[in-house]
Amino acid sequence: MQIAQVIVDVPTRQTNEPYSYEIPANFDGQVQPGMRVQVPFGPRKVTGFIVGLTDHSDFDGKLKKISGLVDLSPVITPELLKLSEWLAGQTFSFKISCLQTMLPGGMRTKFKKKLLTDNQTKAAYPEIFHGENEINYDQQKFDNQTIGKILTLRKADKIKVHYELSNHSKPMLVKAFQSKLTPTQIDEALATISKRFVSQSRLLQILKDQRDLPLQQAWLSKKGVTSTTLETAVKRGWVDETRVRRIRNPFLQPVKKSYPLALNDDQQSAVDRINRAIENQANTTFLLEGVTGSGKTEVYLQAMAHALKTGKTALMLVPEITLTPQIVGRIRSRFGDQVAMLHSAMSSGERYDEWQRINDGQAKVVVGVRSAIFAPLENIGLIIMDEEHDSSYKQTETPRYQTRDVAKWRAAYNHCPVVLGSATPSLESRARAMKGVYELILLPHRFNNHALPHVSIVDMKDEMARSRNILSKKLADLVDDRLAKHEQIILLLNRRGYSSFIMCRDCGYVPQCPNCDISLTMHKDTHTLNCHLCGHKEPIPVVCPKCHSKRIRHYGIGSQQLEEQVKEMFPKARVLRMDVDTTRKKGSHEAIINKFGAHQADILLGTQMIAKGLDFPEVTLVGVLNADSALQFPDFRSSERTFQLLTQVSGRSGRADKQGEVVIQTFNPDHYAIQLAKTQDYEKFYQTEMQIRHIGKYPPYYFTVKITGSSPSEKQTAYEMHQIAHFLRRYLTNQAIILGPTPKTIKRINNRYFYQIIIKYRQEPHLKDVLDKILTTSQTKERKGLLISIDNEPLDFM
Numbered sequence: 130m131q132i133a134q135v136i137v138d139v140p141t142r143q144t145n146e147p148y149s150y151e152i153p154a155n156f157d158g159q160v161q162p163g164m165r166v167q168v169p170f171g172p173r174k175v176t177g178f179i180v181g182l183t184d185h186s187d188f189d190g191k192l193k194k195i196s197g198l199v200d201l202s203p204v205i206t207p208e209l210l211k212l213s214e215w216l217a218g219q220t221f222s223f224k225i226s227c228l229q230t231m232l233p234g235g236m237r238t239k240f241k242k243k244l245l246t247d248n249q250t251k252a253a254y255p256e257i258f259h260g261e262n263e264i265n266y267d268q269q270k271f272d273n274q275t276i277g278k279i280l281t282l283r284k285a286d287k288i289k290v291h292y293e294l295s296n297h298s299k300p301m302l303v304k305a306f307q308s309k310l311t312p313t314q315i316d317e318a319l320a321t322i323s324k325r326f327v328s329q330s331r332l333l334q335i336l337k338d339q340r341d342l343p344l345q346q347a348w349l350s351k352k353g354v355t356s357t358t359l360e361t362a363v364k365r366g367w368v369d370e371t372r373v374r375r376i377r378n379p380f381l382q383p384v385k386k387s388y389p390l391a392l393n394d395d396q397q398s399a400v401d402r403i404n405r406a407i408e409n410q411a412n413t414t415f416l417l418e419g420v421t422g423s424g425k426t427e428v429y430l431q432a433m434a435h436a437l438k439t440g441k442t443a444l445m446l447v448p449e450i451t452l453t454p455q456i457v458g459r460i461r462s463r464f465g466d467q468v469a470m471l472h473s474a475m476s477s478g479e480r481y482d483e484w485q486r487i488n489d490g491q492a493k494v495v496v497g498v499r500s501a502i503f504a505p506l507e508n509i510g511l512i513i514m515d516e517e518h519d520s521s522y523k524q525t526e527t528p529r530y531q532t533r534d535v536a537k538w539r540a541a542y543n544h545c546p547v548v549l550g551s552a553t554p555s556l557e558s559r560a561r562a563m564k565g566v567y568e569l570i571l572l573p574h575r576f577n578n579h580a581l582p583h584v585s586i587v588d589m590k591d592e593m594a595r596s597r598n599i600l601s602k603k604l605a606d607l608v609d610d611r612l613a614k615h616e617q618i619i620l621l622l623n624r625r626g627y628s629s630f631i632m633c634r635d636c637g638y639v640p641q642c643p644n645c646d647i648s649l650t651m652h653k654d655t656h657t658l659n660c661h662l663c664g665h666k667e668p669i670p671v672v673c674p675k676c677h678s679k680r681i682r683h684y685g686i687g688s689q690q691l692e693e694q695v696k697e698m699f700p701k702a703r704v705l706r707m708d709v710d711t712t713r714k715k716g717s718h719e720a721i722i723n724k725f726g727a728h729q730a731d732i733l734l735g736t737q738m739i740a741k742g743l744d745f746p747e748v749t750l751v752g753v754l755n756a757d758s759a760l761q762f763p764d765f766r767s768s769e770r771t772f773q774l775l776t777q778v779s780g781r782s783g784r785a786d787k788q789g790e791v792v793i794q795t796f797n798p799d800h801y802a803i804q805l806a807k808t809q810d811y812e813k814f815y816q817t818e819m820q821i822r823h824i825g826k827y828p829p830y831y832f833t834v835k836i837t838g839s840s841p842s843e844k845q846t847a848y849e850m851h852q853i854a855h856f857l858r859r860y861l862t863n864q865a866i867i868l869g870p871t872p873k874t875i876k877r878i879n880n881r882y883f884y885q886i887i888i889k890y891r892q893e894p895h896l897k898d899v900l901d902k903i904l905t906t907s908q909t910k911e912r913k914g915l916l917i918s919i920d921n922e923p924l925d926f927m
């Protein structure tokens with residue numbers, strides 16, 4: 130008898146131990162770890178993941194049988210199964226949540242299975258395929274014997290299983306044209322046709338650049354190629370007509386092929402070191418510290434190409450906001466159709482398609498955001514994390530993993546190097562590089578030795594005494610100067626912890642959320658006051674609810690008001706705004722970037738979104754309007770974040786031949802994070818900040834864990850959290866520092882009360898056991914409304 134070990138999905142009874150189930154005889158030998166099954170659990174049927182197979186069980190009673198198969202082939206690779214175990218331990222979460230996190234969103238909900246096969250198998254198994262190459266599995270109601278047969282064929286690779294997401298609109302096929310000409314033939318054709326045939330020569334020009342991919346007719350016609358020309362082209366044998374899937378997603382558009390650039394010495398030595406590690410299958414972690422504009426991307430591309438050359442695959446991670454069509458274009462132009470893209474701006478159907486291509490082994494390069502670290506890519510030869518310091522790499526929900534740690538785990542498993550890249554590495558990574566745990570690679574100069582921008586600081590305290598303008602005189606003068614020279618400008622409004630709110634001028638009343646301890650934010654576009662934490666919305670009052678005064682005013686500035694002011698100050702300038710409101714629609718982010726890139730606008734203003742990764746040669750002025758809004762946070766990382774943001778955004782200026790300038794407006798001109806951002810001196814910042822961390826006993830000198838508890842009753846939350854703190858004090862050594870419990874900075878969210886405990890430690894041999902115990906005990910408390918979560922190495926302490 131074969132027995133499957135199954136991690137079941139029962140939200141109220143989560144455990145990390147698998148349950149044993151008997152495998153029905155028909156499926157014997159065919160089910161594999163990594164497949165999902167239906168199993169009886171108490172009175173219900175639940176879904177579970179097979180994590181192992183054995184032939185005996187220690188369970189005395191009669192085992193229950195697997196009642197159905199959710200998958201016909203594994204959806205979790207053996208590597209990812211192993212990873213899920215480690216991840217559960219590392220993040221103090223249950224294996225079931227780790228396994229689910231690894232699947233693309235759509236596969237966790239509703240889908241139908243489709244079986245695809247070849248002609249031979251189709252003919253040999255009429256009872257399955259009824260003469261078709263493609264059938265809908267779920268409609269057939271196969272018996273177990275037939276399912277057994279299907280499993281055997283699937284395992285022998287005679288059948289492929291694909292999922293159709295129910296909300297997945299059918300791919301639409303459209304007319305496209307594929308070039309049949311070699312580059313020489315194109316040149317010959319161009320030489321012979323008359324100049325009068327504009328559309329024909331345009332087509333040939335396009336074919337010259339993009340011979341490899343079929344080109345959609347709609348796209349060609351936008352470029353001025355008429356349908357008559359296309360008919361002629363088919364007749365003359367220039368192109369073949371085909372049909373391709375219509376692509377609406379800007380991340381998947383065809384791009385022009387590009388070739389490796391000649392590297393400078395620093396880039397070359399970086400590539401050499403990484404390539405050597407790839408060849409030697411060395412599990413080295415490199416920290417690639419390169420100033421803004423030093424050409425890190427080209428290093429990544431060439432090292433990835435080398436991994437492919439040695440027969441391996443490559444995985445590249447990018448923060449959400451820098452995974453713009455600009456960077457995607459650069460990668461796809463180099464690697465073409467071998468690239469799979471995982472981005473949250475894609476629909477779940479599109480993401481599923483990409484996941485399938487990776488799972489089928491068609492994609493050799495995966496580029497994506499945080500969750501792409503779980504791509505079912507095999508045989509990995511290189512993992513890259515661009516902007517490794519970025520906070521979006523930390524997942525803020527269960528399982529609360531740090532992508533960097535998962536990347537290192539996968540690299541160790543695959544015997545390959547990891548490259549962590551940044552202009553402003555996290556202190557944790559830099560400290561490890563200093564200790565020799567990571568290998569440090571420096572790119573100290575901008576590409577072509579372009580100078581770093583010149584940065585000046587404007588003290589807004591002085592400025593405010595003179596005028597209420599949000600742009601200082603210095604910045605406004607420089608904007609005028611750039612507009613006159615026809616150069617481009619970026620203006621950053623730092624919105625972290627900053628929002629516009631309304632207040633009564635007479636009694637000082639500020640509307641609060643009824644469910645949370647936070648004031649409501651004004652949204653001018655929808656004319657509402659919104660709560661950012663629970664989603665509560667209400668109309669903007671015209672009279673004060675407290676004193677009935679009509680003198681209700683709003684405070685703080687949003688990017689929308691900034692746009693109005695800027696347009697008023699510079700009526701001739703063409704202004705683009707990029708923030709959450711203007712980028713909500715699919716493709717709008719790209720549209721703004723393209724427009725600015727084509728110099729159809731002079732000023733790009735926006736929030737954090739514009740700070741990173743963008744590469745526009747015409748930008749010679751960057752203005753930061755409120756540098757210090759993040760400094761006021763009661764969080765030991767606020768200086769680090771401010772320094773990183775200012776350095777990153779400054780790095781957008783003067784990337785090509787013209788000298789760049791940056792103006793930082795601040796109320797704290799003497800703060801070291803701002804002073805050192807002015808000189809863009811990462812080294813000095815690192816030294817200064819490390820001393821502060823040392824004195825304050827913070828990371829990277831200490832490890833940290835945050836325990837958060839919440840319930841609808843403040844009394845209950847506080848009581849339970851005190852119990853936990855007692856427990857910790859009793860079982861940890863007296864070296865451990867236990868802070869709290871204290872109410873969180875925002876104590877009440879959505880009518881739940883939040884308290885937290887922070888543990889700081891250097892070595893605590895029993896910590897893991899103690900926390901596991903807290904996690905397990907919390908399961909019984911959960912029924913009483915108390916939720917406990919444990920965050921290993923949290924990024925925020927508020």
Ligand SMILES: Nc1ncnc2c1ncn2[C@@H]1O[C@H](COP(=O)(O)OP(=O)(O)OP(=O)(O)O)[C@@H](O)[C@H]1O
Binds near residue numbers: 420426
């Ligand atoms: N070897 C090369 N040959 C020609 N141009 C290059 C080369 N390497 C980099 N560049 C150019 O230099 C500019 C900066 O490179 P890149 O955008 O990769 O910098 P980066 O290090 O990623 O900077 P940031 O951290 O600011 O994003 C780009 O315009 C890029 O095309």
Ligand SMILES: [Zn+2]
Binds near residue numbers: 633636637673674
């Ligand atoms: Zn009032």
Ligand SMILES: [Zn+2]
Binds near residue numbers: 642644664665879
């Ligand atoms: Zn609220």
